Amino acid sequence: MTKRTAAKYKIDRRMGENIWGRPKSPVNRREYGPGQHGQRRKGKLSDFGLQLRAKQKLKGYYGDLTEKQFRRIYAEAERVKGDTGENLIGLLERRLDAVVYRAKFVPTVFAARQFVNHGHVEVNGKKVNIPSYRVKEGDVISVRQKSKQLELVLVASQLPERDVPDYMAVDHSKMSCEFVRTPGLGDVPYPVAMEPNLVVEFYAKN
Structure with a gap:
């Protein structure tokens, strides 16, 4: 960790x-x-x-x-x-780890960084293991075949507290998503x- x-x-x-x-x-x-000073009144x-x-x-x-x-x-x-x-x-939002998190392939943005690092993600069919990789509009991001059954992935896609934003088209049955457009502040x-x-x-x- x-x-x-x-x-x-x-x-x-x-x-x-x-x-x-x-x-x-x-x-x-x-x-x-x-910490010990956490309960002080904030100015x-x-x-x-x-x-x-x-x-x-x-x-x-x-x-x-x-x-x-x-x-x-x-x-x-x-x-x-x-x-x-x-x-x-x-x-x-175009960082690969952010896209993986938004697509609900993993439960947290920290897990997304590790997930990408460990080689579980492909962009347009090619493995990419750099979390800061810049995704382009139209790119297809997917979980590699051998990683689709990881418990982390299965649990994340069912999380109720997060919705997938509309600038991404996600298919959880295939564990893939298309980055449709670059969002503005109001879209995120x-x-x-x-x-x-x-x-x-x-x-x-x-």
Whole structure:
């Protein structure tokens, strides 16, 4: 188990929100943060604090990406024409691990990273084991034949708390999905409010 996987509940509690919408999240039971100072009253956050929190929440949601990885994706979003915040969401959703998670092939985004790493996924019929691989519109992502009966896969497809978004066409009988189009912020089924505009403000100033 990776360090990040072990820390996923800590991320929820640090943010004070159930960012993946999981029924087992500790935030459902106690809303204060982790550690001995977690129950202290929180002061009003400054603009910087709000921007930092928005960045940490978005970064955490996609498997607690490293700052270097996240900054690189942001820099790319900034270079592309259009709204930087929307571009950022589109690039994050095109990560292979995010697509595998959205398609409900695995139960968590952390499991998706490991699933891809271990060679269980194909893109257009070819094995791809890089979680950050950028999926293109029209690509077909599928679980490899020998991996379709893994308990993890069978359980994930039945999870009631998540729906597959409409920018993906998923066939769970074949364990494959087509990435139909790149989504904008309004298309992505985040369980909590994400604020990419604040992330843009954070990087603009820092």
